[in-house]
Amino acid sequence: MKPIIAHPEPALRGVLASLSLSMLLSSLGTSIANVGLPALAQAFEASFQQVQWVVLAYLLAITTLIVSVGRLGDLMGRRRLLLAGIALFTLASLGCALAPNLGWLLGARAIQGLGAAIMMALAMAFVGDSVPKAQTGSAMGLLGSMSAIGTALGPALGGVLIAWLGWRAIFVLNLPLGLLALALAYRYLPADRPRAEAGPVGFDYSGTLLLALALAAYALATTLGHGRFDWRNAxxxxxxxxxxxxxxxxxxxxxxxxxxxxxxxEPLLGASLLMNGLVSTVMMATLVVGPFYLSRGLGLDLAVVGAVMAMGPVVSALSGVPAGRVVDQLGAPRGVVLGLFGMLAGAVALSVLAPLFGVVGYVAGLVILTPGYQLFQAANNTAVMQDVQADQRGAMSGLLSLSRNLGLISGASVIGAVFALASSASELSTSAPDAMSHGLRVSFAVATGLLLMALVIARWSQRAPGASRADYGG
Incomplete structure (x- = not known):
């Protein structure tokens, strides 16, 4: 069997194991909590809108703090901050499991989100510190696979744990995994290097507060109201x-x-972040549109809907490492363009094949779209992280994760509104099957337009003055 990273040192394998487990935990923290919302509503006698904050508190903490913690890692040392982040995530998981009321749980989830932000921001930054440059793409693909595995594993694993042991078990699960990640990181991550700059370097506290306020306000504006825009959103x-x-x-x-x-x-950095946001918006369409189309449009029961929806993360998990190898062989610029073309074909397939062939057409579209997404992610992350200066890796990794999160948040709002409008219904749960099919067709037509825009940006940035293959790590 061909190794994921063709490098013999056991230390490198230990580094990749610790970083992979960190990515798994942060993605599992989102997906496993989603499936527990009905049980939490019952346990705390709360409304769905109230328990929804169990997910939102976690996502808001990640979105608002991920750039700041990345920069903090550049300043104080990435190893010690990542160790602190894993420990914080693990302790907050214990706090979630012991929560006596909903308020306690929401506070613990926000702290857990801070730990997840640290793990997400610094995992990619460590790739630049630890992995040979020629194998950066493979490492990025591995981290993408672990994130997808966490997303795919969460609903199924969470459902089993809640059925057998109750809702607290979905947080107890993080304790042994967090301790293992902490032990691996402590044992294998390279020691922090002393800063080259003379004199103290301050942390921008006012900038951190302003950025957190801007991001939190934007995230809340796009999630409050459930698709209805009023004075609060404005x-x-x-x-x-x-x-x-x-x-x-x-x-x-x-x-x-x-x-x-x-x-x-530099045109390449801004283009990479903008493309990352557009692509994430498109991927959110599958999560927003899919459940309504499959259940209302095709009349599938919830178990089958869950199985079909799981196809995306499963294919993503299987295609992440091969995508990374393609990037190492072809270079990041070609990987970005090929990934976008793959996604474009998948979006067209979802818009055309799903209404014609039902669930088979929908699955076919996912199987085409998802490997393209993984190839784009591996190439785009490599393009940004491969040649960035060491003292900016944490901040750059945070910006990549931020652009992805903002794309997901925007996609949930924008694509959701497009789907509702195209379905000609104020309440999607009562829409007719034909209306659902039309909504799907229009939504992925919009997604196709976004991907065409990303392709134009990719070609422009690679041909812009000052851009070269070296800039892109190719």
């Missing part, structure tokens, strides 16, 4: 715009900025 969007504007204004005036705005003068 106020939150205005807050996000003001806080974001103040953040950008301040970054050019502080001695140690959270994000070096000069980096965005």
């Amino acid at each position: 106020a939150l969007l205005l807050t996000a715009a003001l806080a974001g504007g103040l953040f950008l204004w301040g970054q050019g005036r502080v001695a140690s900025p959270l994000i070096r705005l000069a980096l965005f003068r």
Whole structure:
């Protein structure tokens, strides 16, 4: 069997094992909690809108803090911060399992999200520190596979644990996994290198607070109201715009900025982040549109819907490592373009084949779309992380994760609104099957347009003045 990374040192295998387990835990933290919401609503005698914050608190903490913790890792040392993040995630999981009420659980989930943000931001940064440059793509593909495995494993594993042991078991599961990840990271991660800069380097606290406020306001604006836009959403969007504007204004005036705005003068970085957001928006369409189309449009029962929906993460988990090898062989620029073409073919298939052939057409579209997504992710992450300066790897990794999260949040709002509008119903649960099929067709037609936009951005950035294959790690 061909090894994932063709490198003989046991230390490297230990590094990859610890980073992979960190990615698995952070993705499992989202997907396993989703399946537990009905049990939590019953246990705490709460409404669905209230227990939904068990998921939102976790996602908001990740989204608002991931860039800041990445930069903090650059300053104080990535190894010690990652160890702290794994420990925090594990202890917060214990807090979730012991929660006597919903308020306690929400607080513990927010702390758990902080730990997950640290693990997500620093796992990719460590690839640049530890993996030979020629094998960066394979390592990125491995981390993508582990994230997908966590997403795929969560609903099935969570359902079994809740049925057998109750809802607290979905958080107890993180304890042995977290301790194992902590032991592997302590044993194998390379020691932090002393900073080359003379004198102390400060952390941008005001920038951190402004960015967190902007991101939290945007995330809430796109999730509150369940698709209905009112004065609260408008106020939150205005807050996000003001806080974001103040953040950008301040970054050019502080001695140690959270994000070096000069980096965005390079077309490749801005293009990579924008493409990452667009692609994540498209992937969210499968999670938003799929359940309604399969259940209402095709009349499938929930068990079959769950099995069909699991096909995406399963294919993603299987295709992550091969995608990374393709990137190592062809280079990141070609990998980005090939991945986008694969996704484009999948979006067209979902728009055309699913309405014609039902569940077979839908599965076919997923099987085409998902490997393209994994190839794009491995190539795009490699493009950004392979040649970035060591003292900026944490911040860059955080920006990549942030652009992905913002794409997912935006996709849930925008694609959900497109699907509802195309289905001609204010309440999707009562829409007719034909309306569901039309909504699916229009939603993935919009997704196709977003992917075409990403392709144009990819070709422009690779041909822009100053862009070269070396810039892209190719």
